[in-house]
Every structure is written in structure tokens, then in C-alpha cells.
Amino acid sequence: MMENGAAAIEQEDRRVDALYDGQTALTAGTLKIASSFRRNEALFDGLRVIVVETGKLECGLPGHDRFTVAGPALCLVWNRGAEEGEHVFSGGQTLRYTAVSLTPTFAAHVSDDAALRRAGSFLSDNPHIPALRISRIPESIRGVCSQIAACPLKGAGRSLFLTGKALELTGIALESTGDGETGGTAISLADAERIRAAKDLLDSNLAHPPALAGLALAVGLNSRKLREGFSRIFGMSPNAYLHEARMDAAYRLLSSGDMQIATVAYRIGFTPAHFSVAFKKHFGVSPKALRGHADI
Structure with a gap:
């Protein structure tokens, strides 16, 4: 039986940093989940890069079959408009994540539709269907997440450091979820x-x-x-x-x-x-x- 989120979460350590004049947000945290629960929430309007380091969740997005994100995994979602997603969290696990959210205006400065297409984001002319891409986590992203978690700075220095790391993580994510390996023999x-x-x-x-x-x-x-x-x-x-x-x-x-x-x-x-x-x-x-x- 599914519980509500508040009752099912045994412990939550969540940190949100608004960066670069509010057009970029960095969220990182850990959820210790006692029992399974379902959560519906509005999708972010823009580009969202989510690193799931440990744990798993089942997701539902408009226009997509239900899918599971199991750490370690990298998930990119490009959404325009007031859409809603559903997440189902399994009990008895610890979910550790880092996420970067870029508004559409700011995302245009670091990417474009062509770059998202190269990342396999399956852009559609239908604004009610979010673009989605799931892949493995590159080791370089693990390093960036560790630096984000360990950041000891405060004030303006912290904001500048985390803004740089958020953009670095986004850049690696877009590059690593490209059209796939080119050339060479497949690795067994x-x-x-x-x-x-x-x-x-x-x-x-x-x-x-x-x-x-x-x-x-x-x-x-x-x-x-x-x-x-x-x-x-x-x-x-x-x-x-x-x-x-x-x-x-x-x-x-x-x-x-x-x-x-x-x-x-x-x-x-x-x-x-x-x-x-x-x-x-x-x-x-x-x-x-x-x-x-x-x-x-």
C-alpha cells in the first residue's frame, strides 16, 4: 500500500541553491525511504539534468511509457509548458541525487535544439510531450557531484563555485548522452x-x-x-x-x-x-x- 510522502520518508537531507540570477538551480540531497510512496509534481519548465547516484524510482511522463531510473543513472528532461510527472519511490532504500535546472532562456545560452537532438532528447513539435534521455553516469560527473557535495564556501564565493559546477555537470551530461559510440569494436x-x-x-x-x-x-x-x-x-x-x-x-x-x-x-x-x-x-x-x- 502506498503511503503519502511525509509518512514514508524516514529522513531527508535536501539542499537547494538558486544560482545565476535565479535562472539556474542546483538541488542535491539524500532520501532515506522507509516505505513506498507516490508523488505527483509539476515538471520544471526548461532543461533538467538529474544524477541518481544510488536508489531507484519509477517515473511517468506525458507521452512516454512508464520507466525506471536506477542509480547510478543520468536523466535529462526537456519540458516546455505546465506538464506533470509522477514518481513512485520504493521503500527500504536510500536515494542520493544531484539535479541542475536551467530555465529555457538560460538553457539557450549553453545549448540549443540541435545540441539536445544530438543528446538523443527526441525533441517533438508537440509541446505537451517532454523530451527524455536516460544513460549511465560518466565518471567525470561523479567527480563533479562530489565537489558539489563537499563545497565549503559561503556567500558569493559559494554561488560562483556552484554555478560553475552546475554548468560543468550540464555540459558533460549533454556531451555524454550524444548519438552513442562512433567507430571501433563494441566492448564485450x-x-x-x-x-x-x-x-x-x-x-x-x-x-x-x-x-x-x-x-x-x-x-x-x-x-x-x-x-x-x-x-x-x-x-x-x-x-x-x-x-x-x-x-x-x-x-x-x-x-x-x-x-x-x-x-x-x-x-x-x-x-x-x-x-x-x-x-x-x-x-x-x-x-x-x-x-x-x-x-x-
Whole structure:
């Protein structure tokens, strides 16, 4: 039996940031759901990019068959007009999400109908049928979501930082949901699992990661197949991914304010001197400055 939302949600941690003169909104949060419930709500007028990191929900949109979004998943909805959607949330789960909403006017500055078509959004001349696209989450979007969640800034600095991250997330989402892979041989399911296992090995060994040859040997692939397959699945080489993962981990650790900069550097496989240079180049702010904000 479906309950109403208030009774079914055991715990909700939701944050909404209005950005760029109110034309962009960033919503992020976690829902701990005790029992299943249904929620009807008006669709956002414009472009909405939704990252579901964990959990799942069943959705209904005008002009579309019912569908399920199960994390990790990326969902784009382009809607014009006063339409309504329905969401059914299953009980006994934790749903973690990040969403960016762009008004039609602002969306025109960062995209256009042609870009949305290239993203597979199935634009229609019927304004009562929202455009929809669901795909996997690129690893680069995971990193952006982590930076959004860990942002320690306040006031104008926070708004500028989050505006940039919201647009970065939108840009990656539109690019990654394009017409699909072009050229090359399809990656088998078995090889895709081996490549994801390689990513997991890098994630769990940031301080002492294996070299490409050792990583390939560990997952049962040759170096060329691992390097090419990794780039196709995650949008970057294993070395580039390792650097992104190290920087994201450092940002989270420094934002917590509980760990010294040198300790963070060694934790992710850097000397303190090299770490400071790499961190500032990656984020545009020094580790010391970020720690200063975290301590406020």
C-alpha cells in the first residue's frame, strides 16, 4: 500500500541553491525511504539534468511509457509548458541525487535544439510531450557531484563555485548522452566488467596504484585493450582517471577539516610539495586556502 510522502520518508537531507540570477538551480540531497510512496509534481519548465547516484524510482511522463531510473543513472528532461510527472519511490532504500535546472532562456545560452537532438532528447513539435534521455553516469560527473557535495564556501564565493559546477555537470551530461559510440569494436560485457574492475582497483589504491601493465594483468586484459576500453567507458585514460580520483579524494578529505595537508598528500600518493601544485592547478585554489574555508 502506498503511503503519502511525509509518512514514508524516514529522513531527508535536501539542499537547494538558486544560482545565476535565479535562472539556474542546483538541488542535491539524500532520501532515506522507509516505505513506498507516490508523488505527483509539476515538471520544471526548461532543461533538467538529474544524477541518481544510488536508489531507484519509477517515473511517468506525458507521452512516454512508464520507466525506471536506477542509480547510478543520468536523466535529462526537456519540458516546455505546465506538464506533470509522477514518481513512485520504493521503500527500504536510500536515494542520493544531484539535479541542475536551467530555465529555457538560460538553457539557450549553453545549448540549443540541435545540441539536445544530438543528446538523443527526441525533441517533438508537440509541446505537451517532454523530451527524455536516460544513460549511465560518466565518471567525470561523479567527480563533479562530489565537489558539489563537499563545497565549503559561503556567500558569493559559494554561488560562483556552484554555478560553475552546475554548468560543468550540464555540459558533460549533454556531451555524454550524444548519438552513442562512433567507430571501433563494441566492448564485450566480460571486458567491460574487467575494465570496471580496473577502475575499482585504482579507487582502492590511490596511494600506490599499479602501473598500466600491472593493472591490465590484474584484470586479465592486455594493456592496449584496457587503455582503449577504459577511455571509451569512462571518457578518459586510466592515468587521467587516477588523477581525477586522487584530486576528488583530496578535496573531500580537506573539506572535512579533520586531516592535515601533508597527511592528505601522502594518503593519495603525492609528496606535499607536488600535491599543493597539482591541487591548485586542478581546482584553482590551494589546499591551504580550502582548509581555511573548511575551518570557518
